[in-house]
Amino acid sequence: MSPHDALTFELLVWTETPNRQFLLKSDLNFLIFEAFQRWQIEIPFSQRDLHLRSVQVAPALRETLSQLSSLFPNGFENSQ
Numbered sequence: 148m149s150p151h152d153a154l155t156f157e158l159l160v161w162t163e164t165p166n167r168q169f170l171l172k173s174d175l176n177f178l179i180f181e182a183f184q185r186w187q188i189e190i191p192f193s194q195r196d197l198h199l200r201s202v203q204v205a206p207a208l209r210e211t212l213s214q215l216s217s218l219f220p221n222g223f224e225n226s227q
Contacts, residue, residue, distance in 0.1 A: 160175065
């Protein structure tokens with residue numbers, strides 16, 4: 148992701164219990180996520196599309212693409 152593809156925020160937190168810093172970080176992440184859901188704020192993610200034209204494709208790649216297309220019959224963008 149290039150720096151032009153994102154808004155980056157930094158949250159600084161001080162705690163009296165540094166041995167619980169990882170739990171605190173996890174709790175804060177969940178609280179932020181829940182607030183985003185409550186306010187219907189969506190986080191867009193970069194998307195890369197791969198378009199294959201009529202080219203020679205290795206048999207292993209052809210098989211993999213076939214398996215993926217059967218897993219996602221409506222396309223990858225509708226798979227969430």
